[in-house]
Amino acid sequence: MRLQLGYVPLTDAAVLIAAVERGFTAGEGLEVDLVAEPSWATLRDRLALGLLDGAHMLAPLALACHLGLSGPQARLIAPAALARNGNAVTLSLPLWQALDAESDALADVARALARVAEARAAEGRPLTLATVHPYSSHTYQWRRLLALGGSSLAAIRLVVVPPPRTVAALESGRIDGFCVGAPWSSVAVEAGVGRIAAFGAAIAPGCPEKVLALPVEMEDRAAPLLRALKQAARWCGDPAHHRDLAALLGAPRHLGLDPALILRGLAGALRLAPGGQLVEAADYLVLGEPELTPDQAALGWMVEEMAAAGQVEGTPADAAGLYRADLLAAA
Amino acid sequence: MPDRATSSPAAPAPSPGEPLTIAVVDPSRARAAILEEGLRAVEGARVVVIPDTADLLDRLSALSPDVVVIHLESPSRDLLEQMFGVSRLVERPVAMFVDRTDAPMMQAAVDAGISAYIVDGLRAERIKPIIEIAILRFNAFARLQRELTEAKSELADRKLIERAKGILMSAKGLTEDEAYKQLRRKAMNEKRKIVDIARAIVTAADLLG
Numbered sequence: 001m002r003l004q005l006g007y008v009p010l011t012d013a014a015v016l017i018a019a020v021e022r023g024f025t026a027g028e029g030l031e032v033d034l035v036a037e038p039s040w041a042t043l044r045d046r047l048a049l050g051l052l053d054g055a056h057m058l059a060p061l062a063l064a065c066h067l068g069l070s071g072p073q074a075r076l077i078a079p080a081a082l083a084r085n086g087n088a089v090t091l092s093l094p095l096w097q098a099l100d101a102e103s104d105a106l107a108d109v110a111r112a113l114a115r116v117a118e119a120r121a122a123e124g125r126p127l128t129l130a131t132v133h134p135y136s137s138h139t140y141q142w143r144r145l146l147a148l149g150g151s152s153l154a155a156i157r158l159v160v161v162p163p164p165r166t167v168a169a170l171e172s173g174r175i176d177g178f179c180v181g182a183p184w185s186s187v188a189v190e191a192g193v194g195r196i197a198a199f200g201a202a203i204a205p206g207c208p209e210k211v212l213a214l215p216v217e218m219e220d221r222a223a224p225l226l227r228a229l230k231q232a233a234r235w236c237g238d239p240a241h242h243r244d245l246a247a248l249l250g251a252p253r254h255l256g257l258d259p260a261l262i263l264r265g266l267a268g269a270l271r272l273a274p275g276g277q278l279v280e281a282a283d284y285l286v287l288g289e290p291e292l293t294p295d296q297a298a299l300g301w302m303v304e305e306m307a308a309a310g311q312v313e314g315t316p317a318d319a320a321g322l323y324r325a326d327l328l329a330a331a
Numbered sequence: 332m333p334d335r336a337t338s339s340p341a342a343p344a345p346s347p348g349e350p351l352t353i354a355v356v357d358p359s360r361a362r363a364a365i366l367e368e369g370l371r372a373v374e375g376a377r378v379v380v381i382p383d384t385a386d387l388l389d390r391l392s393a394l395s396p397d398v399v400v401i402h403l404e405s406p407s408r409d410l411l412e413q414m415f416g417v418s419r420l421v422e423r424p425v426a427m428f429v430d431r432t433d434a435p436m437m438q439a440a441v442d443a444g445i446s447a448y449i450v451d452g453l454r455a456e457r458i459k460p461i462i463e464i465a466i467l468r469f470n471a472f473a474r475l476q477r478e479l480t481e482a483k484s485e486l487a488d489r490k491l492i493e494r495a496k497g498i499l500m501s502a503k504g505l506t507e508d509e510a511y512k513q514l515r516r517k518a519m520n521e522k523r524k525i526v527d528i529a530r531a532i533v534t535a536a537d538l539l540g
Contacts, residue, residue, distance in 0.1 A: 038404050039407070039409045041409050041412050042403045042408055045446060051438075051442070070412070132409065133409045159410070159413060174385060
């Protein structure tokens with residue numbers, strides 16, 4: 001069987017990329033073309049219109065597409081979760097200084113950020129903070145971080161910046177901070193333009209990040225791909241393979257970035273500030289076979305967050321059909 | 332960027348006959364120009380090409396277009412979804428894409444590499460010609476590009492064969508016609524293309540010369 005699978009080049013596409021590049025899909029008799037997509041919207045449209053057979057996708061975007069809230073509606077299934085956590089909130093160095101947080105503890109950072117956000121809103125020049133798509137855990141993590149400190153999304157200007165453009169946007173001052181997946185926070189720190197202020201894993205522990213989204217028509221044909229993903233997840237979850245995985249992801253055909261920066265996220269040891277020490281963050285990005293099982297609780301969390309962000313009203317009845325742990329278990 | 336959240340409530344979408352502002356966003360300037368030219372044929376349309384750069388959001392907010400046609404290759408699409416969907420940076424609500432009931436057209440558009448964002452309430456009969464023109468133009472551009480690539484490689488092949496002929500002529504004292512016949516015979520015997528034989532001769536001559 002030949003499959004066209006889309007992804008957006010990010011560290012958390014690791015399991016899908018490894019499934020193909022390490023030969024696990026070939027071992028299951030699959031011929032896979034991995035297609036790097038320039039935006040989530042493009043990936044969603046191609047998937048919804050049948051030009052892709054499956055994709056690495058923001059979990060909330062898969063849900064939004066499934067519910068007909070975003071793009072052309074398509075019945076999707078998510079039989080595997082590709083990653084948990086992996087985001088970080090990174091602020092410009094001037095904003096980090098203005099925060100003057102008492103400590104690096106989440107509560108202190110949130111309080112300081114909320115204080116500055118409210119002050120800037122009162123002055124009529126709100127902070128401009130970036131997410132990666134309206135339907136993303138990144139959007140919800142901003143909301144939670146601001147709420148934790150006593151502020152809200154209403155106090156800031158939330159914009160979308162594609163991950164590869166975040167570092168330049170921060171450097172130019174067009175945005176004051178961003179919440180983005182690995183490795184882009186490390187890229188900003190390494191470039192000397194940003195300070196990691198909070199890990200997504202601290203803001204929303206166990207946050208559902210990316211899923212494998214398939215058109216519902218793939219339901220009966222997903223087993224070989226799911227078996228390959230299990231093997232790939234096992235391989236990716238082994239710390240002994242992190243260096244090889246970082247090299248694979250860093251290749252020009254995928255992320256095209258320094259493997260050393262990718263390795264920080266995989267190993268859970270990140271530099272928070274330019275020139276700073278490596279800080280342990282074991283659950284910063286979690287890959288591995290146990291993470292593959294899509295968790296209904298995570299789905300419920302997403303629906304709540306969508307409602308809190310004003311993206312959906314109530315609990316849509318169709319939501320429950322998206323996560324299909326049964327298909328993974330049966331594969 | 333002006334914060335328009337507090338400005339007047341949603342203005343109505345233009346009715347038939349009223350002028351329509353179409354913004355074209357494309358990472359390729361050549362393709363944007365070809366699309367722009369085509370869209371000028373839409374009656375009552377004002378077409379504005381906006382470069383796909385970091386200040387895209389500000390420029391679009393200032394223009395407040397009725398329709399945005401953007402290439403699928405552009406990473407700025409996610410930015411537009413935020414702008415039109417959640418924030419209130421534009422005065423009028425914008426719905427994404429073509430008529431959802433018209434699946435074949437949507438598929439043709441995505442196939443051609445187009446997405447469009449359209450002011451809510453704009454009538455389907457006004458949108459359809461815009462999308463149709465965009466599909467035709469984008470497909471024509473893709474064809475032109477393919478032909479250009481083919482023409483370039485054809486030209487390079489011809490140059491290589493000319494050089495190989497010249498080498499044979501001076502090395503073996505052949506006429507041009509004889510040199511070409513030798514090349515062709517060698518290619519036929521080895522079941523290879525003439526240009527491959529020519530490349531081997533040129534490479535060898537470069538090494539030996």
